[in-house]
Amino acid sequence: MYPRKFPSLFSICLFTTLMAGHFYAYTQGKDARVTISCENLTLNEFFNAVWEQTQLQAFFNDQQINSSERISVTFKNEPLDNVLAYLLRKRELTWDYRGQVFVILPRKEGDPLLGEMPKNVTRTVTGTVRDNNGIPVKNIFVGVRASFKGTRTDENGQFRLKDVKPDARLATRSMLYINKEVIAKEDTINIQVDPYVANLDQITVVGYSQQTLTGNISRVKEDDITAQPVSNPLFALQGRVPGLNISAISGLPGSSLNIRLRGRNSIDCNTDPLIIYDGMPFISGQSNSDVANTLRNDAGLGANVAASTLNLINVHDIASMAVLKDADATAIYGTRGANGVIVITSKMPGEDRKGMTVSAYSGIAEAGHLIKYLNTQQYLSMRHEGLRNDRRSVDDGDYDLKAWDTTRYTNWQKTLIGGTGHVTNANMEVVGAGKTSSYRLSGLYRRESTVYPTKDFFYLKGSLRVQYNFSSLNKKFNAAVSANYVADRNKLPPQDLVQFSSLPPNTPEPYVNDAINFAAGTFSDNPYGYMLRPYKAGSHNARAYGTFSYQVTPDLSIISTLGYGSFNVHETQVNPSRSFGGLAPGFSYFADTKFSNLITELQGSWKKKIGKEQFNVLIGSAFQKDGKTASNYAAYGYTNDTQLEDKKAASLVDTVNQPPQNYRYTSWYAQIGYKHNDKYLLNITINRDGSTRLSNMGRYGNFGTVAAGWIFSRENWLIQNRILSFGKLRGSLGITGNDRWMPNESKNAYLPFAAAEENISVAIPYKNYTWEKVRKAEVGLDLGFLNDQLLVNFSLYNNRSTDLLLTSKLPYNGGKKDPVNYQAIVENKGIEVEIISNNIRSDKLTWTTNFNISFPRTVLKAFPFLEMTTYYNFYSIGLPLDMFKGPHVLGVDPKKGIFLFADKKEDGVTPDDKVYGKGIGATIYGGIQNNIRWKGWEIEFLLRFVRQNNYGFEYADSYIPAGAISNQPITVLDRWQRLGDVTHIQRFTSSSSTPEGRAFAYAIDGDQRVTDASYIRMQSLSVAYHLPETWMQRIRIKSSKLFVQGQNLFTITRYPGLDPETVASSERYPTTRMVTAGLQIAF
CATH class of the missing domain: 2.170.130.10 (TonB-dependent receptor, plug domain)
Known part of the structure; x- marks a missing residue:
């Protein structure tokens, strides 16, 4: 008998034999490789194919794996361990080799992960997309993120994608639902998408067919x-x-x-x-x-x-x-x-979003168009012709002809705004998630300079944002909080340098002996002097916001929100002595403004579906409080220009503290929504709002809205129609209010005592002023054709405002301007059309076109006793609110070469007949957008068009007539010269005091100033190339793209000014043509 402490020789031999057999089986399985490409194969058939290639048989029970489950995969010379890892890891299973068998077992915590997930394996993924009510969603795009593989769901919400890798992320895209991303772990995936539902911080967004909602x-x-x-x-x-x-x-x-x-x-x-x-x-x-x-x-x-x-x-x-x-x-x-x-x-953090994304671009900007002004020879010829017309000779007052170098030439417009601006933008985003929480961190840096002839003027911005979402394990309690901080700095000249474009072309050098040329009476308006007086504005904005919700029952939820924001800005404008040629001491202006904003909201939402009936009830209240304080400082008596930004260095400081402004708003509301069989829709909302902007007696108001819709395409007599896939008729009618009265100081329009008091029926005493009433009505038709490949939306709206809050000057309130409700009527109506066409939609190529056009019209419908008020100088009944009103210019007298005016009053004082009006602004506008995706390329461009009137600039932007000391656009050469000439440019004159000069001033204030400023603009162009995934995987990058972007690339217009877009009565810095190139990388 052997001693007990030593194992028997038989035991050792048996143990060694068994271990060798197990090791042989393990190494055989580990070394086995599989090559297979199958489509819609059952798991049982798949394991049989593995046995035929490896002589290893699968052993499992049906509680672990459904052997009849079908899969579609492709493996090429892949180790068997990797194949099993792909099939079993997502099912929380593992395996063990035992002889010629691999046994499939439940994976326990702590078990090692066998094999590696195959990197090149692909398979076919199928699935269904449903909304939050479990209803299949048709025609929604489902694709592989960072690639151009994609398809659309069919009538049953089902989709099928081939050649999908195991770690691929599937993303949905829709105009109707929030984009969703899921990891393609399974071969069959069910995706739930949520509509844009909501309250004050979220909103139900309908698509072009508007589905089951009644709003626009x-x-x-x-x-x-x-x-x-x-x-x-x-x-x-x-x-x-x-x-x-x-x-x-x-x-x-x-x-x-x-x-x-x-x-x-x-x-x-x-x-x-x-x-x-x-x-x-x-x-x-x-x-x-x-x-x-x-x-x-x-x-x-x-x-x-x-x-x-x-x-x-x-x-x-x-x-x-x-x-x-x-x-x-x-x-x-x-x-x-x-x-x-x-x-x-x-963007919100979420459990499906993890990683970091960085992007950056840089580029240049320049003025898209410059006006052609007279050169020196043409300018001098104009000046002398003006003198001859006035029968004058050159005297000392004509310093541009007598004192300045008549051979010198400077294109001041090109000098001042013909430079190149630069823009740099960098952005970073980090997202992560756990089981119950997720976070997002983002930051931005941006610097953009002007096209002025110095790089000292720029806009600089930096921001940081933190977001955190939490959801309890039972998903009943949810919280989303965010904090944001932004700081920016803007440095500009105190005046727009565009206004100096009309300086005479032979103006002297702006600097003499390194000092500003400030020749009194001749060059005191030196634009380079303004560049030495910078205006700086630096602001800081901090915001914090949180939303908290609790699902009391499956049908009832409570939502609470709280937000606070602060905005502080410090402004400085210095005027150094050297900017005036040392002729005056320096001085400065300062301003400090603080603004705060607090909002709270509480909502209760109840949703219930009973058979074909669905009810949605929303009850809530909101409170908002705004506050503002501002102080101005004017500092004088500086002895050193280097101390101009320090108020303490001034010998005299004038301080003006503006009265604090506080605003409080409260609102209680209830909304009831009803749907029958998802075909008949009704929505009713009632509000009671209060505002401290209004008088104590008129502070609160009751308002309401009713809306209805009929989805007629779901009727039995249309549901099988192959052409019309969607059709809905909708309408809404509501009454709301406006409390944002703000007198227009530039127009100085007000109601005098006579107009407000002589007829009490049209004016409410100012102590009782209340809400301005706005009645809003709309009908719409939403259509989808050919399975919604073509979507068309028509909207017709009509808004009418009454009890207008106008400005009064009444003797019993000391002549102070106050609001008063007046029985004027403003009518605002229009037509809108939107078309979306999915021209091509395939795995490799997609092409979508969006078109929209609008026809707005706003008119002053009624204004009792308009002629008795100063509003008469700016508005006319039956004409748009955005309008120009002045004398009517008949043209240039072909006999005398001077402007002629209509005398509507027939009193012989024609320039005072400011009774003619022309609309300013857009009467038609819209855009055409195209999105094209082909393999790794992505192209997007937008053409924007506007039909409008604007202030014209055939003359220089001033009241100085052509022929006086000011350069002019080259169009003035088409002036009247001799008897019988037919033109719209009057004869040259050398002075504003001549008959021609006075007529010119009247014409500048006349309707001839308004001209057609319609245009078509290449608003944006973006070309991007997504680098191949195989390249990126080698360096552990999820995705990367290179892109080139352009803004305002070209404009087609007959407008004579710098930019038809900037509607203003004076020339301004134009919108710039910008081209940038950049890179985006996701890790």
Whole structure:
């Protein structure tokens, strides 16, 4: 008997034999390779094919694997371990080799991962896309992210994609639903997509066929927004949204916009749409330009153009922008949405988004068009002809002819705005997720310089954003919080240098002996002197916002939101002594403005489906509080130019503290939605709003909206139609209010005592002023043809504003300007058409065309006793609100060569007949967008067109007539010279005091000033190339693309000015042509 402490020789031999056999089986399995390409094969048939190639048989039970499950895969000489890893890991299974068998076992925690996931294997993935109600979604695009493999779902919401890798991410794209990404782990995938539902921070976005909603909303996607090298996100909406006309007030970096969403509903109340950025109202538009531009408003500084606070939004943070137009779509925003709403939604973190993305681009900008001015020879000839016409000889006052070098030539326009600006933009994004939480971190840097002849003028911006989402394990409680900080700096001359384009071409050198040439009486308007007086504006914007929701029952949820924002801006404008040639001491202006914004909201949402009936009830309240303080400083008595930015170095400082401005808004609302069989739709909303902008007695108002829709394509008599795939008739009617009264100081229009009090029926005493009423009505028809490959939307709207808040000057309130409700009527109506055509849709090539056109018309319908008010100088009944009013120029007298005017009053004082009006602004506008994708290439371009009137500039932008000391556009050479000449340019004159000079001044104020400024513009062009995935995988990069982007590339127009887009009574810095190139990498 062997000792117990030693194993028997038999045991050792048996153990060794078994281990060798197991090792042989393991090494045989490990070394085995499989080559197979199968389509719709069962797992049982697949394992049989593996046995035929490896002589290894699978052992499993049906509780672990459904042997009848069908798969479609392709393996080429792939190790068997990798093949099994691909099939079993996603099923939480592992395997063990035992002789000629591999046994499939449940994988336990701590078990090693066998094999490696195959990198080159592909298979066919099938699936179904459903909405949040479980209804299949047809015609939605499903594709492989970072590639151009894609397809559309069929009538049953099903899709099929070939050659999909195991780690591929599938992405949906739709105008109707939030884009969704999922990892293609399984061969059969069910994807749920959610519509754009919502409250104040989210919005139900309907597509072009509008599906089962009754409102009118358009949406612009992330791809369209980031395809343009813009700083202000609203520029990305130009030409893309029917009913929305956006034009630049100036082309200067960071400048503001003129926003018209379905025209203008009021005379004195601001009519900019409400901007909502991630649930919070954003300081934006002309209504809030005073927040960021105290010096500009009070002293006319900052190139005379307000900066736009919308530049503080990082374009790369935006997931989509929705434009809400009619009463139904804007109802839950209450009276704040009376002029429409633009909802900007940021990218959100999510469980399917992980990694880092960086992008950067750089490029150049230049003026797209320059006016051709007279050269020196032509200018001198004009001057002498003017003197001859006036029977004058050259005297000391004609310093350009007598004192200046008559052989010198400077093209001042090209010198001042003919340079090249530069833009640099860099963006970074990091996203991550766990089981119950996800986060996103992003940052931006942007610098953009002007085309002025110095690089000292620029716009600089930096931002940082943090987002965090949390969801409980049972998904009942959800929280989303975000914090954002943005700082920018704008440095510009105090005046727009474009106004100096008409300096005589023989003007002396701007510098003499390294000092500014400030010759009193001749060159005191030296533009280079203004360049030494920079205007600087630096702002800081911080925002924090949170949304918290709890699902009480499957049908009932409660949502609470809270947000706070602060905006501080410091402005400085210095005037060094050397900018005046040392003839006066330096002085400075300063301004500090602080703005705060607080919003809270509480909502309860109940949804219930009973058979074919579906009910949606939303009840909520909102509170908003805004505050503003501002201080101005004028500092004098500096002894050193280097201390001009320090108020303490001045011997005298004048301080003006503006009264604090506080605004509080409250709203209670309830909305009831009803659907029957997804065919018959009804939506009713009621609001009660209160605003501290109004009098105590008129502070609160009740408003409401009713909307209905009929999806007639779902009727039995149309459901089988092969041509018409979708059809819906919709309509809405609502009453809302406007409280944003702001007197137009530039027009100085007001109601005198007589007009307001002589007929009490048309004016409400100013102490009781209340909401301006806006009645909004719309009907629409949405059509889809050929399985929605062609989508057409028609909208007809009619808005009518009454109880207008106008400006009064009444003796019993000391002549102070105050609002008063007046029974004038503004009618705003129009037609909008939108067409989307999916021209080609295949795995390798897609081509989509979007077309939209709008026909707006806003008129003053009624204004009792208009002639008794100063409003008569600016408005006429039956004409647009945006109009020019002045004398009517009949032309140039062919006998005398001087302007003739109509004498409507027949009193012989024709220049005082300011009774003729012409509309200013767009009467037709729209855009044509094309998106083409072919293999790795992506091309997007947009043509924007506008039919409009604008101020013309056939003469220089001043009241100096052609022939006096000021250069003129070359078009003045077509002037009247002799008896019988027929032309629209009168004879030259050397002075503003001659009959010709006075007639010229009257003509500049006349309707001849208004001209056709219609144009077609290549608004944007983007060409991108996605580098092949196989290249990127070698260096562990998910995706990468190279791109070139252009903005305002060319314009077709007959307009004689610099830029037809900037509608203004004086020439301004034009929108620039910009071309950039960049790179985007995702890790």
